[in-house]
Amino acid sequence: MKRLVVALLICAVFLWFVVSGNAEEGKLKVGFIYVGPVGDFGWSYAHDQARQIVEATYPWIETVYVEAVPEGEVEGVIDRLINQEGVDIVVTTSFGFMDGTLAAAQRYPDKIFFHCSGFKRAPNMATYMADFHQVYYLNGIIAGALTKTNKLGYVGAFPIPELKRHINAFTLGARRVNPNAQVLVRWLQTSWYDPAGAKEAAESLIAEGADVLAFTEDSPTVVQVAAEHGLPSFGHYSPMYKFAPDFVVSGQLVHWEAIYLDFFAKVYAGLYTSKNLENVDYWWLLREGAVELGADFGMPINPVFEERLKSTIVNDPVYGEISVYDLVFALLKAMADPEYAFSPFTGPIRDRKGNLRVPEGVRLTMDELITMEWAAEGIVGAWPGEPE
Amino acid sequence: MGSLISGIIGRTLAYSVPLLLATLGEIYVERAGVLNLGIEGMMSLGALVAFAVAFSFSNPWFGVVAGGMAAGGAALLHALCSITLRANQVVSGLSLGMLGMGISGVLGRNFEGKVLGATLPVYRMPFLSSLPGFEKHNVFVYLSLGLAVFLWFVLFRTRWGIVIRSVGENPAACDAMGINVSTVRYTCVVFGGVLAGLAGAYLSLGYRPSWSYGMTGGIGWLSIALTIFAFWNPLWGLVGAYLFGLLYQLSFRFQAHVSPELLNTLPYVFPLIALSFVSRLAARKRIGPPASLGVPYKRE
Numbered sequence: 001m002k003r004l005v006v007a008l009l010i011c012a013v014f015l016w017f018v019v020s021g022n023a024e025e026g027k028l029k030v031g032f033i034y035v036g037p038v039g040d041f042g043w044s045y046a047h048d049q050a051r052q053i054v055e056a057t058y059p060w061i062e063t064v065y066v067e068a069v070p071e072g073e074v075e076g077v078i079d080r081l082i083n084q085e086g087v088d089i090v091v092t093t094s095f096g097f098m099d100g101t102l103a104a105a106q107r108y109p110d111k112i113f114f115h116c117s118g119f120k121r122a123p124n125m126a127t128y129m130a131d132f133h134q135v136y137y138l139n140g141i142i143a144g145a146l147t148k149t150n151k152l153g154y155v156g157a158f159p160i161p162e163l164k165r166h167i168n169a170f171t172l173g174a175r176r177v178n179p180n181a182q183v184l185v186r187w188l189q190t191s192w193y194d195p196a197g198a199k200e201a202a203e204s205l206i207a208e209g210a211d212v213l214a215f216t217e218d219s220p221t222v223v224q225v226a227a228e229h230g231l232p233s234f235g236h237y238s239p240m241y242k243f244a245p246d247f248v249v250s251g252q253l254v255h256w257e258a259i260y261l262d263f264f265a266k267v268y269a270g271l272y273t274s275k276n277l278e279n280v281d282y283w284w285l286l287r288e289g290a291v292e293l294g295a296d297f298g299m300p301i302n303p304v305f306e307e308r309l310k311s312t313i314v315n316d317p318v319y320g321e322i323s324v325y326d327l328v329f330a331l332l333k334a335m336a337d338p339e340y341a342f343s344p345f346t347g348p349i350r351d352r353k354g355n356l357r358v359p360e361g362v363r364l365t366m367d368e369l370i371t372m373e374w375a376a377e378g379i380v381g382a383w384p385g386e387p388e
Numbered sequence: 389m390g391s392l393i394s395g396i397i398g399r400t401l402a403y404s405v406p407l408l409l410a411t412l413g414e415i416y417v418e419r420a421g422v423l424n425l426g427i428e429g430m431m432s433l434g435a436l437v438a439f440a441v442a443f444s445f446s447n448p449w450f451g452v453v454a455g456g457m458a459a460g461g462a463a464l465l466h467a468l469c470s471i472t473l474r475a476n477q478v479v480s481g482l483s484l485g486m487l488g489m490g491i492s493g494v495l496g497r498n499f500e501g502k503v504l505g506a507t508l509p510v511y512r513m514p515f516l517s518s519l520p521g522f523e524k525h526n527v528f529v530y531l532s533l534g535l536a537v538f539l540w541f542v543l544f545r546t547r548w549g550i551v552i553r554s555v556g557e558n559p560a561a562c563d564a565m566g567i568n569v570s571t572v573r574y575t576c577v578v579f580g581g582v583l584a585g586l587a588g589a590y591l592s593l594g595y596r597p598s599w600s601y602g603m604t605g606g607i608g609w610l611s612i613a614l615t616i617f618a619f620w621n622p623l624w625g626l627v628g629a630y631l632f633g634l635l636y637q638l639s640f641r642f643q644a645h646v647s648p649e650l651l652n653t654l655p656y657v658f659p660l661i662a663l664s665f666v667s668r669l670a671a672r673k674r675i676g677p678p679a680s681l682g683v684p685y686k687r688e
Binding site: 037039040041045068184186187189190193194195196197199200201203204207208219220221224238242243380381382384 | 391392395399403493496497500501503595596597598600601602603605607636637640641643644647648649652
């Protein structure tokens with residue numbers, strides 16, 4: 001008798017778990033997969049901030065996340081999210097998750113997949129990206145005006161088209177106001193998160209004379225190193241103002257929630273289904289509010305540097321005599337314009353080998369932007385995969 | 389040219405500190421006959437505790453002490469398993485490593501992205517500061533350098549050193565001589581843990597004042613390799629750590645001229661080559677690992 005009671009109890013508890021494990025009726029359950037730890041203060045952190053905003057905004061959404069997933073193991077994590085957590089939408093937030101996500105999308109044709117920064121899609125798999133090249137261009141303008149040595153330093157994690165595009169935009173911006181500006185580049189080629197590498201790379205740039213630093217790596221290391229030497233720098237991905245309030249000039253900030261809120265609402269409304277995502281690709285920029293120029297949210301330029309930038313007057317080919325400060329805001333407005341009044345990649349642009357990459361009056365298309373391999377004039381340093 | 393050389397030396401000194409500290413600790417642990425593969429975890433724990441305490445009390449020195457103690461406490465766990473309970477040291481050490489990483493990751497959630505107001509200060513040392521590369525440094529730079537020499541002296545020129553080495557070679561003979569094998573081993577394991585914790589504290593309070601999961605970046609694992617490279621000798625450990633640090637930061641400095649892919653492999657390839665040369669020398673001189681390394685001692 002006693003044994004029977006215990007057995008029944010165990011069954012009841014088990015059943016309760018099974019029942020309560022399923023999503024609430026009518027709610028959309030979304031599972032996020034991050035490549036890094038949510039505390040990296042970079043890429044994965046920004047995605048997780050957006051996830052929290054989404055959950056707080058839409059009462060009909062429920063989210064779960066898995067962090068620090070190695071790129072080769074994404075399929076197993078997707079299986080778990082779908083079979084055990086019962087999610088309806090899987091969001092994979094790293095380029096390296098692309099093939100795993102596509103394979104899972106084919107295995108679960110009724111579920112919806114949303115992959116960040118890739119180019120492979122399926123009827124139930126859409127892609128999205130919030131790109132920084134416009135913001136980098138503005139940061140480049142500021143950096144070009146601030147440098148005294150005419151050497152800007154850039155620490156990049158991996159030599160892939162995304163970073164090459166950003167460094168090119170940064171360089172083009174710097175040389176718009178300072179034709180003598182050079183951008184010295186150092187690659188880590190280890191990991192998106194490599195504080196020790198970023199530190200030594202930044203130190204080596206400073207030793208070579210760079211006096212303004214920008215970077216693509218998922219920690220505030222470069223900002224901290226620059227501040228130690230009393231040099232200005234630009235934050236990346238998250239607001240890094242607080243790490244060096246006197247030295248972070250500006251930076252690139254992301255609003256992934258802009259994309260998530262739009263996409264999930266359209267899924268909830270039935271506009272996007274697991275049948276019609278083949279051509280859904282978000283490529284959101286300043287205009288859509290997916291990215292922001294700033295040292296902190298709502299602080300496009302650190303007030304510490306305002307005076308200096310206002311008193312630096314340049315002779316701009318379009319705006320004539322104008323202060324760097326005003327030029328940044330004029331271009332910010334032009335790029336946030338609904339018609340894309342200005343693109344940093346408007347010809348004529350030559351690469352550093354002298355080839356004409358963008359002819360006069362031509363503007364690069366999105367496809368050309370996301371496959372960019374060449375290095376703009378003014379870039380100094382190794383450039384793996386540089387075309388002849 | 390002068391500033392180039394002093395810059396290179398200065399960065400080598402600053403980068404190599406955690407590697408050197410952890411290696412010195414592991415040398416003592418292994419000299420006493422215990423293998424501790426959990427350095428990465430202890431270092432991570434030390435880094436977190438040091439940061440958390442320094443952040444809460446706005447005093448970096450409290451952090452240094454707490455970080456060393458936390459990692460020393462973690463090492464005590466390994467000592468208990470491997471010395472008293474005579475568990476498999478590889479398994480115990482590896483689990484300590486995973487435990488340290490996991491615990492620091494979970495407990496450190498609230499400290500990620502926090503800004504540390506009080507960081508470890510940099511000092512100019514009299515006499516030393518006139519040498520190229522020694523202009524001014526975190527106190528740990530001088531400390532680790534001095535410690536390497538001091539620990540070498542203790543290990544090879546004092547009675548304590550003989551006791552430690554003997555316990556690692558032949559614990560039964562030591563036991564017969566009236567030396568308490570367990571006490572010596574416990575002391576060395578905890579000491580190794582404290583040094584790993586100090587290495588972590590240096591990372592989170594000095595080298596890059598912040599805490600984030602995974603900030604130790606494999607230095608703990610590297611120090612295990614370096615212990616072998618150094619043939620369990622603190623002075624060779626010093627050479628190895630500085631050699632690695634030199635090549636590591638040169639790989640960034642020369643990137644504009646040499647392929648970065650090649651440069652990235654140098655810090656790992658070069659010690660490997662050096663190791664193969666040194667090992668031939670060692671074979672001739674009959675230097676090898678402590679005879680009882682990894683073997684739990686049991687009185688017959």
